[in-house]
Every structure is written in C-alpha cells, then in structure tokens.
Amino acid sequence: MQQLSYFELIGFGPNGWGWALLTATGMTIAVAICGFLAGSVVGTFVAWGKIGGNVVIRSLADGYTTVLRGIPDLLVIYLFYFGGSAALGAIGSLFGAQGFIGVPAFVTGALAIGIVSGAYQAEVFRGAYQVVSRGELEAARSVGMHRWLMFRRIIAPQVLRYAIPGLGNTWQLVLKESALISVTGLVELLRQSHIAAGSTRRPFDFYITAAILYLVITWVSTYLFQRAESHSMRGIRRAS
Amino acid sequence: MDFAFMRDSFFTLLGGVPLTLNLAFMSVALGAILAMLLALMRMSGFKALDWPAQAYVFVFRGTPLLVQIFLIYYGLGQFRPTLQEWGLWTFFREPYWCAVLALTLNTAAYASEIIRGGLQSVPHNQVEAARACGMSGFLLFRRIVFPIAVRQALPAYGSEIILMVKATSLASIITMMEVTGLAAKLISQSFRAVEVFIVAGLIYLILNFIITRIIMAIEWWLSPHLRRPPAIEPRLEAAHV
Numbered sequence: 461m462q463q464l465s466y467f468e469l470i471g472f473g474p475n476g477w478g479w480a481l482l483t484a485t486g487m488t489i490a491v492a493i494c495g496f497l498a499g500s501v502v503g504t505f506v507a508w509g510k511i512g513g514n515v516v517i518r519s520l521a522d523g524y525t526t527v528l529r530g531i532p533d534l535l536v537i538y539l540f541y542f543g544g545s546a547a548l549g550a551i552g553s554l555f556g557a558q559g560f561i562g563v564p565a566f567v568t569g570a571l572a573i574g575i576v577s578g579a580y581q582a583e584v585f586r587g588a589y590q591v592v593s594r595g596e597l598e599a600a601r602s603v604g605m606h607r608w609l610m611f612r613r614i615i616a617p618q619v620l621r622y623a624i625p626g627l628g629n630t631w632q633l634v635l636k637e638s639a640l641i642s643v644t645g646l647v648e649l650l651r652q653s654h655i656a657a658g659s660t661r662r663p664f665d666f667y668i669t670a671a672i673l674y675l676v677i678t679w680v681s682t683y684l685f686q687r688a689e690s691h692s693m694r695g696i697r698r699a700s
Numbered sequence: 701m702d703f704a705f706m707r708d709s710f711f712t713l714l715g716g717v718p719l720t721l722n723l724a725f726m727s728v729a730l731g732a733i734l735a736m737l738l739a740l741m742r743m744s745g746f747k748a749l750d751w752p753a754q755a756y757v758f759v760f761r762g763t764p765l766l767v768q769i770f771l772i773y774y775g776l777g778q779f780r781p782t783l784q785e786w787g788l789w790t791f792f793r794e795p796y797w798c799a800v801l802a803l804t805l806n807t808a809a810y811a812s813e814i815i816r817g818g819l820q821s822v823p824h825n826q827v828e829a830a831r832a833c834g835m836s837g838f839l840l841f842r843r844i845v846f847p848i849a850v851r852q853a854l855p856a857y858g859s860e861i862i863l864m865v866k867a868t869s870l871a872s873i874i875t876m877m878e879v880t881g882l883a884a885k886l887i888s889q890s891f892r893a894v895e896v897f898i899v900a901g902l903i904y905l906i907l908n909f910i911i912t913r914i915i916m917a918i919e920w921w922l923s924p925h926l927r928r929p930p931a932i933e934p935r936l937e938a939a940h941v
Contacts, residue, residue, distance in 0.1 A: 530862070530908045531901040532869035534880055543893035632762075639764035643873060650767060657774060664775035671763045671771060678762035 469662060470669050477656045477666070484652030485673050491569050491648060492638040496631055498574025503581025510586050521582070528579035533572070533637050540572040541565075541644045569641035569648075577634045584626030588619045621692040628685035635677060649673055702895060709886055710899045716879035717903065723796075723868040723878065727803030728861055734804065735811035742816055753812070760809035766870055768806055773798040773874045799871035807864050814860060818853030819845065851922045858915035862908050879903055 464475055472478035509521035528536070544563040552561045592615060600610045642651035653670040657663035741753040760768070776783065776792050783789040791797050822845050830844045872881030883900040887893050920927075 527901065527905065530866075531904045532866040532880055534869045534872070535883065535897060535900055535904070538880075538884055538887060539893055539897040541893075542887050542891065543897065546891055546893055636764040639766045640870075642766070650764070650770070654770070654774075662778060664771065664778040667767060667771040667775040671759075671767050674763045674767060675759065 488648040494570035495573025499577030502578025506582035507585035565646035588622035716882040719878040730804040731807035734808035738812035739815040769802040818849035
C-alpha cells in the first residue's frame with residue numbers, strides 16, 4: 461500500500477480525515493461552551509453564597525471552591541462518568557429496568573466541566589464584584605430597587621465587565637479540560653485523532669493536527685475575548 | 701457509604717502517592733531549569749532568542765496537556781526506526797519518561813512567564829544601587845536580582861506546583877499507576893465511584909495542603925523585612941521591685 465502524504469491524510473479527499481476532524485472540532489467547541497455556561501451558572505450561585513451567605517452557606521461555598529480546585533479534573537470526570545451511570549442504574553431499577561444504563565458522554569462531560577469551572581468562575585465573579593463601587597449599590601438601594609432589579613441593572617452588567625479577563629482565562633482552562641472528556645468516549649477532537657491514529661498508524665500526524673486545531677481555537681477565542689474586553693470598557697476612563 | 705471499603709481503598713490508593721509525588725517533583729525541578737532558560741531568552745533583547753521562546757510558550761500553553769502527552773507517547777512511535785537508530789527509543793518507550801517529558805515541557809511554558817514576571821518586578825533602583833556599590837554580572841544577579849525575583853514569583857509558582865500535582869493524574873491515561881490510575885482501576889472493579897472519588901480526592905487535598913504549607917513557610921522565611929522586628933520582652937521581675 462502506498463503511503464499517503466500528510467495532506468492527503470488530513471485533507472477532504474476519499475482517504476482524508478478532514479471532515480471527521482472538523483466535526484470533532486465542532487464537538488470540542490460545543491462541549492466546552494456547554495460546560496462553560498454550566499460553570500457560569502454554578503459560579504454565580506457560589507459567588508453569591510460567598511458574598512451574601514450566612515456562615516454556613518459561606519463555608520460551604522468556600523469548601524466547594526477549595527475542593528474542586530484542589531483535586532484533579534480527571535477524577536471529577538470519572539466520578540460523573542461512572543457515578544452518573546450507577547445513579548441512573550439505581551433509579552432505573554426502581555422502575556424495573558435491568559442492567560447498565562449509560563449517561564450520554566456529552567452530558568457527563570459538560571456537567572463535569574461545569575462543576576470544575578464553576579469553582580474558578582466563582583472566584584472570578586467574586587473578585588469582579590468587589591470592584592463594583594459600594595456607592596452605586598447604596599444609590600440603587602436608596603432609589604428603592606429590589607434585590608433582583610439591582611442585580612439585573614447594577615450588579616450583573618458591571619461584574620460582567622470586570623470579569624471578562626478572568627472569564628477569558630477560565631475559558632482557556634475549559635477548552636483544554638475538554639480534551640479530558642475523550643476518556644469517556646465522546647468523539648471530540650482528541651478522541652477522533654486517537655481513532656484516526658489507530659486506524660492509519662500515523663499517530664504523530666493526527667496528534668500534531670489536533671494540537672494545531674486546538675491552537676487555532678485558543679487563538680481565535682483570545683482575540684474574541686480581547687474584542688469583548690475593549691468593547692465593554694469603552695465607557696471607562698482608566699489610569700495611565 | 702461503606703466505610704470499611706473506603707478505609708481499604710484509602711490504603712490501596714496511598715500506594716500511588718510515591719509515583720504521583722515523583723512525577724510532580726521531577727517535572728517541576730526539570731521544568732524550572734528550562735523555564736529559567738526560556739525567561740532569560742525572552743528578556744535577552746535578541747529577537748532570534750526572544751521569538752522562539754515566545755512561540756514555545758504560545759504552543760505549550762495553547763494546547764491541552766493530554767494532547768502533548770499523546771503526541772510524545774503515541775505520536776513519536778511513528779518515528780520508531782529513526783529513534784531506535786539514535787538510541788532514544790528506550791527513553792520514549794517508557795510511559796514514565798514520556799509523562800515526565802510532557803509535564804516538564806508543559807510546566808516550563810507556564811513557569812517561564814512566572815519567572816519573567818518576577819525578574820521584571822525587581823525595582824530598577826535596587827539594581828542601580830548594586831551597580832553603585834560595584835556589583836555587576838553574576839554577583840548582581842545572585843545577590844540582588846534573583847532573591848527579589850524569587851520572593852515576588854513564589855506565590856504564583858506555588859499555584860503552578862499545585863497545578864502540576866493535579867496534572868500528574870493525566871499520566872494514568874498512559875498506564876502509569878499513580879493515585880488517579882489506581883482510583884480508576886478500583887472504580888472499574890468495584891463500581892463504587894462515589895466512595896473511591898472521595899478517598900482519592902482526600903489524598904490529593906492532603907498532598908496539596910501540605911505543599912501549600914511548605915510554600916507558605918518558604919515565603920515567610922524569605923520575607924523577614926515584612927515582619928515586625930521581635931519585641932524585646934520587658935523583664936517581669938524588675939516591675940515588682
């Protein structure tokens with residue numbers, strides 16, 4: 461058999477893996493975005509607990525961020541992957557179902573990423589909240605805004621503005637963490653490269669392609685976050 | 701919750717701690733040397749040195765560690781005949797050395813930015829004062845620049861070390877039986893994901909707690925100028941005379 465050239469291998473021709481790799485890149489982006497958004501929801505509530513909670517809630521929130529930032533992400537993914545199936549199996553057996561019920565790998569992955577990145581995003585949101593001027597919060601309260609209205613009109617827009625750089629860093633973490641989801645069998649970029657490497661016996665070519673595609677995603681998202689940051693800061697006068 | 705099972709798995713997983721620490725220590729130590737080199741390259745002022753270092757940092761920080769590990773462990777297998785010819789195959793055949801190499805290259809990229817930040821934070825007047833005293837070259841670096849830079853960079857380097865301890869868990873994917881590897885094996889044997897997760901998580905938390913304490917102690921030791929001078933205790937018996 462004649463050896464395919466690198467570009468035939470990753471191209472879109474009859475023997476090329478181009479479409480498979482592009483689809484898998486889309487899957488990586490999709491699972492990363494879902495995980496990131498799940499993390500934003502978790503992070504918002506945890507940050508709220510850290511800022512406004514009573515002693516019990518605050519120590520729970522502190523414990524959450526300490527624990528989730530102190531243990532490997534891979535362990536969390538294993539917990540969701542194996543633990544989720546076990547939990548579903550237990551629920552299923554209540555309704556008379558038999559045997560192993562698998563959780564969809566996409567849901568497992570997005571949830572695991574969300575739980576981990578929620579811990580990081582909580583710290584980002586908390587830091588950003590501290591920049592919001594106390595006077596504005598008092599002013600909002602003095603004109604009679606309720607908590608939800610104050611959150612929507614005063615807190616959320618400003619916290620988001622100051623959180624953008626931190627969120628950008630967290631997004632990069634999430635993107636790289638999404639590669640770990642490949643252990644659950646979700647066909648994202650790394651998994652697809654693994655499959656292609658196995659079937660063509662050209663592992664280096666495919667992993668280097670995966671690395672390049674990850675770099676492209678990183679590069680584009682860095683650019684987008686920079687755009688978002690300068691857009692959100694357009695009304696702010698800065699020192700220097 | 702089965703506490704007897706958890707106690708047993710705690711002792712099983714403890715067996716993975718030496719390998720976890722070994723991987724983390726090796727890669728942090730080797731990575732620090734490479735990082736120092738990269739930081740000096742970036743600060744050298746020569747574009748021919750600066751640009752390769754920048755590209756290195758961009759590539760290794762922009763791709764997932766797992767891709768780097770696969771690239772080294774599986775990917776280099778594609779060049780097996782060449783590597784065998786050069787006598788490097790015995791090195792790249794071992795998952796341990798592949799893991800150490802990938803972790804080292806990865807941490808060097810992050811650490812070089814931390815070191816660069818530390819070196820750049822050294823106030824210029826300190827350097828001027830040292831020059832005025834007649835120090836230059838290596839003496840200036842060893843006595844003035846390096847200690848101040850280390851003090852500045854240590855907190856950030858501490859979190860990088862914690863990240864490396866967590867990152868060693870990826871070595872389990874290429875068959876290394878460290879804590880996470882043993883945990884995965886235990887889960888697939890017993891199907892008790894939650895219990896094993898709690899025990900393995902606890903081990904990592906203990907490790908990271910100890911490491912943060914050590915780094916805090918070094919920080920304390922390096923910054924005597926920030927502490928109040930020890931108060932001289934008034935002699936008690938004198939007050940009653």
